[in-house]
Amino acid sequence: MRSDSGHPDNEDHFLLVRSGGHRCAIPVGAAKLVTKAPKVYPLPSSALRLLGLAQVAGEPVAVVDLHAILDPDGCPGGGHELTVIVRTRGGGSAIGLAIDEAFGVISVGRQWQRSTDDPGWVTGRMTMDGRTVVILDPEQLFVPASAD
Amino acid sequence: MQVERRTSILRQWLGMAILTVVILVGGVMLEITSDGDKEEWYIDAWMVLGIAALASHLVLVSLPRVRLERAHRELEQRHARQCTILEESLEEMRHGDLVEFLGRVDQLPEVMSEAVQAAAQAISALVQQIQTSSVEVATSAGTVHATSAELVEGASQQAAAVVEITATTEELARTAGQIATSAGGQAEFVAKAQDAGNKGAISLEGAVQGVGELRHGIEAIADRADILGKRSREIYRVLDLITEIAQETHILALNAAIEASAAGEHGDRFGVVAEEVRRLAERSRESVESVRQLLDGFSESIRSVVVATEEGSKSAVQVLEQSRSTQDAIEQLRSALADTAGAAREISLATDEQRTASNQVVLTLREISEVIQRTADSFQQFTDSAERLSGLALSIQLLTQSFRTDSGHSLKNQVLGWSDRLRDSTANLEVVEGVLAEVVRNFPYIEIAYLVDTSGSMVAFEVNRTVVEDHRLKVTVSPGQAFADRPWFQAVSRDQRTAVTPPYVSLLTDDRCFTIAAAVRNRSGAMIGILGVDVNVRSWTSI
Structure with missing residues (x-):
């Protein structure tokens, strides 16, 4: 976790967040806004990972439980203190990722590794301060099922 | 008797008076007479008077005296016989045999016999009364003794309680x-x-x-x-x-x-x-x-x-x-x-x-x-007195038993009656044992009845089983056992009379008892044995 004054090209910038016991890195380019958890209106018959709809800066935003994505077999997360609003590159609708904590923007070299078992929305994994950090790809995270 | 005596005295004085009168009259006539013829006549008259006086003295004095002396001798002889009878009777009385006494006094003159019989019957009644009274005294003494003993015990307990x-x-x-x-x-x-x-x-x-x-x-x-x-x-x-x-x-x-x-x-x-x-x-x-x-x-x-x-x-x-x-x-x-x-x-x-x-x-x-x-x-003294009184009553009873009276209460009379039944049967042991068994059966206060011969050897005996325990009998009495040293045997042998011993402790029962022994005689009056009964005082007095 750093914030250098320089901006070298071989480094990528991520927003380091925590959801449950998982630490994730969201590309800064995809992160639009970090906000306190808005009031979420649950949707009927929605998937477990979709917490509901919320209104952020006058726009409707679908809020997704990041912990449910990272650990679908585990217990659902409960904190959800913050919500990270991400937007796909295509200018699609904004998606809210409910997280527990946001540590800040970090700049890291491209030394992460990707396993073949990782799903498509995982760009890679790296180790930071002895902990594994999962680098997310928001574009892949919200690809419709038919596109797979 | 007094009339005859007065007549005799009068006759003696009459003879002497006639002689005196004849002598005095003859002397006076000789004194006053001076004539010889008259003097002779006076002498003859005086002689006739003298002879008449002698004759009258003989008739009036000497002959009655002889008759009186004969009567006196007869009287003395009869008196001696009566004295003998009386002595014998009194001897029987002295030994307490009032029955024999009354039998003997029948020979006395009627007046005397009736008086003596009355006296003997009075004595007999007195003896029986004394006996009855002594029994009552003994009973009362026993009651008093028991009561006073209880009082003593009660007083002792009371004293102990008071001390406590x-x-x-x-x-x-x-x-x-x-x-x-x-x-x-x-x-x-x-x-x-x-x-x-x-x-x-x-x-x-x-x-x-x-x-x-x-x-x-x-x-x-x-x-x-x-x-x-x-x-x-x-x-x-x-x-x-x-x-x-x-x-x-x-x-x-x-x-x-x-x-x-x-x-x-x-x-x-x-x-x-x-x-x-x-x-x-x-x-x-x-x-x-x-x-x-x-x-x-x-x-x-x-x-x-x-x-x-x-x-x-x-x-x-x-x-x-x-x-x-x-x-x-x-x-x-x-x-x-x-x-x-x-x-x-x-x-x-x-x-x-x-x-x-x-x-x-x-x-x-x-x-x-x-x-x-x-x-x-005091109660203790009372108890002691009652005990002494009881003993005294017993002594009185024994004393009364020393009299033989014609009564069922007279043990002497009873024993003599039993001895009479054995008069001709001492040789028949079955008869003797039957009589002894009857005695023991009918008189429960008798511990043992027995017959000994004149040498003091036990002939037969019968024990009262209700009074005497069996184990004591085996060690104390047996046929042939010598009883010659016993006081009752010696007394009967010596005096030929029924004897009553003072109380002593029985070897059979450990109770006080006394023995009455009587001679058994044959028809000739000779003693052929001695019948004895031991009387248990406790049973006797309770009866």
Whole structure:
């Protein structure tokens, strides 16, 4: 976790967040806004990972439980203190990722590794301060099922 | 007799008087006569008169005297026979055989016989009456003996009880003295306790006031603690506000960092500032957290203080209530102590009086004990007298039994009757044993009936099984056993008369008994054996 004054090209910038016991890195380019958890209106018959709809800066935003994505077999997360609003590159609708904590923007070299078992929305994994950090790809995270 | 004697005397004096008259008349006539012829005539007349006087003397005096002397001799002979009969009769009476006595006095003159028979019958009746009376005396003596023995025992128990009561009363007096002393000491202790109670009441009053002030202090502390709690809650609200601001600042810093990163090189400086802001927010949040932790400790302390003050207040209230209760209790205790002191003084006085009364009771009981002891001694003397009287009655009965009367109560008469039945049967052992068995069966007070020969050897005997135990019989009596040294045998052999021995202890029963023994004679009157019966005194007197 750093914030250098320089901006070298071989480094990528991520927003380091925590959801449950998982630490994730969201590309800064995809992160639009970090906000306190808005009031979420649950949707009927929605998937477990979709917490509901919320209104952020006058726009409707679908809020997704990041912990449910990272650990679908585990217990659902409960904190959800913050919500990270991400937007796909295509200018699609904004998606809210409910997280527990946001540590800040970090700049890291491209030394992460990707396993073949990782799903498509995982760009890679790296180790930071002895902990594994999962680098997310928001574009892949919200690809419709038919596109797979 | 008196008429004959007077006639004899008159005749003797008549002869002498005629002779005297003849002599005096002849002398006077010779004196006054001077004529010889008349003198001769006078002499012849005097001679005729003399002869007539002699003849009359012979007829009137000498012949009656001879007849009187003959009659006197006959009378003396008859008198001697009567004396002999009387002597023999009295000899029988001397041995107590009134039956034989009455048989002999029949030979006396009718008047004498009737008088003597009447006297003998009176003696017999007297003997029977004495016997009956002695039985009653013996019975009464036995009753008196038993009663007096019970009285002696009762008096002894009474004396023992009185001694025990005396000891108890003495102990009571000592205890009363101890109680009086203790009550006196208790009164002193109570007085001291009253003083202590008064001091305690004063101290407790001060303590109650102190507890009240303490309660007020605790309530003031509780109020201050409540104020502090309110202040700390306000601080919490401020901290929450600071935390919220820090969080908002943190989010703003994050968004600024995101925007700075998105701005590329142009946003680097802004990113640095955003990062510093974020760190500042982070530090603020950490500081707030530290303050919150400190405030939590402070609040916990305040809550503890509040709890402690509440508990202290409650305790103070309880202590105050308890102190007031204690004050009431001390007041009651003081009242009770006053009552106790009064009661102790009364107890002391009462126990003093009780001790005095107990001492008087002890003196009275000692006198009673002495009286009872004297009474017991008197009763003992009474018992001894009754025992002696019983023995005396028994002796009288035995004395009456020394008389043979024509009565069923006369053992001598009974034994002589049985001996008569054996007169011709001493050689027939079956008859002898039958008679002895009948005797024992019909007279349950007889321990044993037996027949010995003239040498004192046991011929036959029959034991009363209801009186004598079997095991004693085997060791003490057996046929052929010599009884010649026994007093009853020697007495009968010597006097040829029925004998009654003094009481002695029976070898068969260990009871007192006496023996009546009578001679068994044949038809010629010769003694051929001795029949004896041992009479058990206890059974005899009870019957």
